[in-house]
Amino acid sequence: MKTVFDRPHALSDVPLHYCPGCTHGIIHRLVAEVIDELGIEGQTIGVASVGCSVFSYNYFECDMVQAAHGRAPAVATGIKRTHPDSFVFTYQGDGDLAAIGTAETVHAATRGENITIIFVNNAIYGMTGGQMAPTTLLGQVTTTSPYGRDKAIQGNPIRVCEMLSTLDGVALASRVSVDTPKNIIAAKKQIKKAFENQRDKKGFSIVEVLSTCPTNWGMSPEKSLEWLRENMMPQYPLGTYKDIDAKEAE
Amino acid sequence: MSNKVLMKGTEAIAQAAIECGCKYYFGYPITPQTELSEYMAKKLPKVGGLCLQAESEVAAINMTLGAAAAGTRVITSSSSPGISLKSEGISYMAGCDLPCVIVNVQRGGPGLGGIQPSQQDYYQATRGVGHGDLRLLVLAPSSVQEMAQLTVEAFDMADIYRMPAMILADGALGQMMEPVDFDSIPRRDIPEKPWAACGHNNERKKNIVNSLYIDPQVLENVVDERYKRYDVIEETEARCEEYLCEDADIVLVSFGITARICKTAIKAAREEGIKVGLIRPITLWPFPKKNIAAIAENAKVFLSVEMSKGQMIDDVRLAVNGKAPVHFYGRTGGMIPTPEAVLENIKKLAEEINA
Amino acid sequence: MTTSILFSGFGGQGILFSGKAMAKSAMYEGKQVSWLPSYGPEMRGGAANCSVIISDEEIGAPIISNPDVLVAMNLPSYDKFEPTVKADGLMIVDSSLVNKKSERDDIKVCYIPATALASENGIDGMANVIVLGQILKLTGMFDYDTFLSYLLKGIPESKAALIEKNKKALKLGYDF
Numbered sequence: 001m002k003t004v005f006d007r008p009h010a011l012s013d014v015p016l017h018y019c020p021g022c023t024h025g026i027i028h029r030l031v032a033e034v035i036d037e038l039g040i041e042g043q044t045i046g047v048a049s050v051g052c053s054v055f056s057y058n059y060f061e062c063d064m065v066q067a068a069h070g071r072a073p074a075v076a077t078g079i080k081r082t083h084p085d086s087f088v089f090t091y092q093g094d095g096d097l098a099a100i101g102t103a104e105t106v107h108a109a110t111r112g113e114n115i116t117i118i119f120v121n122n123a124i125y126g127m128t129g130g131q132m133a134p135t136t137l138l139g140q141v142t143t144t145s146p147y148g149r150d151k152a153i154q155g156n157p158i159r160v161c162e163m164l165s166t167l168d169g170v171a172l173a174s175r176v177s178v179d180t181p182k183n184i185i186a187a188k189k190q191i192k193k194a195f196e197n198q199r200d201k202k203g204f205s206i207v208e209v210l211s212t213c214p215t216n217w218g219m220s221p222e223k224s225l226e227w228l229r230e231n232m233m234p235q236y237p238l239g240t241y242k243d244i245d246a247k248e249a250e
Numbered sequence: 251m252s253n254k255v256l257m258k259g260t261e262a263i264a265q266a267a268i269e270c271g272c273k274y275y276f277g278y279p280i281t282p283q284t285e286l287s288e289y290m291a292k293k294l295p296k297v298g299g300l301c302l303q304a305e306s307e308v309a310a311i312n313m314t315l316g317a318a319a320a321g322t323r324v325i326t327s328s329s330s331p332g333i334s335l336k337s338e339g340i341s342y343m344a345g346c347d348l349p350c351v352i353v354n355v356q357r358g359g360p361g362l363g364g365i366q367p368s369q370q371d372y373y374q375a376t377r378g379v380g381h382g383d384l385r386l387l388v389l390a391p392s393s394v395q396e397m398a399q400l401t402v403e404a405f406d407m408a409d410i411y412r413m414p415a416m417i418l419a420d421g422a423l424g425q426m427m428e429p430v431d432f433d434s435i436p437r438r439d440i441p442e443k444p445w446a447a448c449g450h451n452n453e454r455k456k457n458i459v460n461s462l463y464i465d466p467q468v469l470e471n472v473v474d475e476r477y478k479r480y481d482v483i484e485e486t487e488a489r490c491e492e493y494l495c496e497d498a499d500i501v502l503v504s505f506g507i508t509a510r511i512c513k514t515a516i517k518a519a520r521e522e523g524i525k526v527g528l529i530r531p532i533t534l535w536p537f538p539k540k541n542i543a544a545i546a547e548n549a550k551v552f553l554s555v556e557m558s559k560g561q562m563i564d565d566v567r568l569a570v571n572g573k574a575p576v577h578f579y580g581r582t583g584g585m586i587p588t589p590e591a592v593l594e595n596i597k598k599l600a601e602e603i604n605a
Numbered sequence: 606m607t608t609s610i611l612f613s614g615f616g617g618q619g620i621l622f623s624g625k626a627m628a629k630s631a632m633y634e635g636k637q638v639s640w641l642p643s644y645g646p647e648m649r650g651g652a653a654n655c656s657v658i659i660s661d662e663e664i665g666a667p668i669i670s671n672p673d674v675l676v677a678m679n680l681p682s683y684d685k686f687e688p689t690v691k692a693d694g695l696m697i698v699d700s701s702l703v704n705k706k707s708e709r710d711d712i713k714v715c716y717i718p719a720t721a722l723a724s725e726n727g728i729d730g731m732a733n734v735i736v737l738g739q740i741l742k743l744t745g746m747f748d749y750d751t752f753l754s755y756l757l758k759g760i761p762e763s764k765a766a767l768i769e770k771n772k773k774a775l776k777l778g779y780d781f
Contacts, residue, residue, distance in 0.1 A: 511666040
């Protein structure tokens with residue numbers, strides 16, 4: 001009988017700890033599929049961050065390093081610079097990448113570190129129980145913005161891909177979503193490109209994946225996906241903000 | 251003519267690192283240790299290595315962590331305020347059992363403090379730096395030759411015990427030049443690094459470099475195991491120089507540049523017939539407590555001499571364990587004690603003993 | 606036997622270089638040496654000094670409270686360090702830049718217009734090496750030719766003009 005669906009080899013055969021309805025599982029699978037398809041598991045080193053994906057070192061079959069909060073791009077830099085022919089990726093959430101790790105992110109990007117960053121943006125701190133993230137929308141209620149995020153008090157949300165796309169070292173800055181099968185296919189294409197860029201020594205590649213948090217948003221998984229489409233996508237439009245290949249093609 | 255090279259302390263550390271196979275340096279400029287980065291920036295590309303200036307000390311220590319996790323010999327350096335920033339990463343490296351060498355060319359503090367030499371980071375270095383139950387190997391050179399020698403030894407010990415090692419120097423040692431002979435530096439056998447996360451090449455199971463253990467029992471077990479290694483280190487690696495201690499009534503305890511000032515004072519005091527000696531800890535952790543305890547059996551009084559308000563004195567008191575009074579003399583803020591002032595203190599103690 | 610030498614002056618006068626040349630030469634002759642500079646913002650055009658200790662035995666404190674030999678190449682350094690010279694010590698003053706005479710009768714003082722000498726002989730900026738020549742003459746610490754070879758050691762042969770300048774300066778100082 002022909003196998004039509006299987007677990008990618010690069011994805012460990014263990015139960016994930018993520019909440020029901022969370023899209024981390026889909027994103028993990030996409031990364032693992034890409035590692036399989038490129039045949040690079042033995043040369044890949046992943047860097048786990050702090051947040052919901054803190055245990056991702058248990059979920060990928062490649063070598064893994066656990067980084068301090070926000071420092072994954074610096075750790076990845078250390079690995080990649082000493083092992084330039086390896087594939088190094090970080091898997092970070094919005095608090096890790098866009099708040100405490102902003103400096104590490106921006107400088108790895110502007111140096112053109114030849115690494116891949118998978119950036120999962122769900123507009124909230126999930127692991128610590130629903131606090132405001134740098135990407136929390138204006139008006140969005142969290143445990144630390146109980147009256148809704150107020151521009152005058154908590155300031156504005158940050159658009160990471162748009163910001164990084166201005167930097168010379170960036171090869172790819174793309175925002176995708178995994179809310180529909182069509183978007184999942186498109187997301188995988190960008191993730192694959194982000195790893196191929198490493199192989200081709202093109203520089204820093206980031207794929208921002210919009211994600212849901214049914215638990216801390218206080219919604220059903222299905223409603224969460226709707227909320228993502230209605231509220232997050234207008235603030236964080238999908239698209240490729242920078243692709244040096246596209247530029248070359250022009 | 252000898253094979254010696256006249257070098258700055260910071261440069262001697264850098265060259266020693268290169269001599270023992272370290273090809274990677276990550277750092278961020280800060281006075282008075284920037285010459286170390288500059289030396290690396292010049293030399294490392296020529297040996298197929300890399301010197302990378304990070305965006306901050308925080309990033310630099312985490313790049314160091316990444317390189318170490320991937321099994322590479324790596325060094326980073328800074329001065330006091332920068333070490334505070336690195337302390338997070340140092341704690342993670344201890345928690346991940348990663349070897350590396352961290353250099354602290356101390357300057358006056360707290361806060362931005364000053365840029366002149368100090369030994370005010372003794373507590374910080376010997377109490378582990380950063381959060382958690384942890385230790386660092388802390389080596390305290392006293393000459394430019396030792397800056398080189400202890401750097402090589404720090405790399406070897408870090409690899410053997412799988413933990414970060416710190417060179418605790420100061421601005422004077424960093425800036426001064428003395429002859430260095432690299433050929434005479436001893437080397438140890440270094441273990442392989444089968445634990446490194448450098449790609450499994452489909453030849454082994456995956457490696458995970460990690461400091462997170464959610465189950466408290468598991469975390470306790472991991473820390474207990476690490477402390478067994480620490481026990482071995484305390485038992486076997488503590489080192490000090492004993493100088494004119496055999497007949498000494500008064501024993502000075504001092505490390506680094508300050509110990510040399512003490513030696514000058516001791517020579518002068520001996521000429522006046524005062525029986526005074528010096529214990530110079532070379533390892534600050536592990537602290538040479540056995541040597542101090544043994545000498546405390548016969549010594550009448552101890553004097554801890556430091557460039558701080560008195561930090562090492564706590565360890566001296568613990569080692570002396572009430573067998574003799576322990577006094578203190580020190581300067582702080584970047585002021586360096588003079589041999590004359592140390593001599594005055596020795597004379598005062600001599601009078602008290604005779605009274 | 607231990608000799609301590611304090612070189613002092615403005616940043617840019619080659620104070621640190623002089624100390625280095627002296628320390629290196631002593632090292633080549635198998636002596637123990639230490640060279641300790643002042644460092645930090647004061648280096649940028651302000652006061653500069655370095656302490657050189659040359660000894661047959663292990664060097665203790667690399668810091669000099671009372672030098673055997675003081676080189677004072679500007680007025681602030683002269684004012685600061687003249688009183689610290691060890692009794693029976695030697696002080697060499699660049700008299701082109703220091704218009705004072707020491708009243709101490711327990712030290713030997715040499716006034717040499719090193720900066721003016723350099724200028725008159727077309728080797729501006731070499732006053733520090735002129736002073737080194739005078740130190741050799743007054744202390745006999747090194748054989749002249751040997752010291753000259755040490756001094757020229759670090760200079761690549763391509764820089765023939767610089768080699769000539771150093772030779773000329775050392776001789777001027779020695780013959781003064």
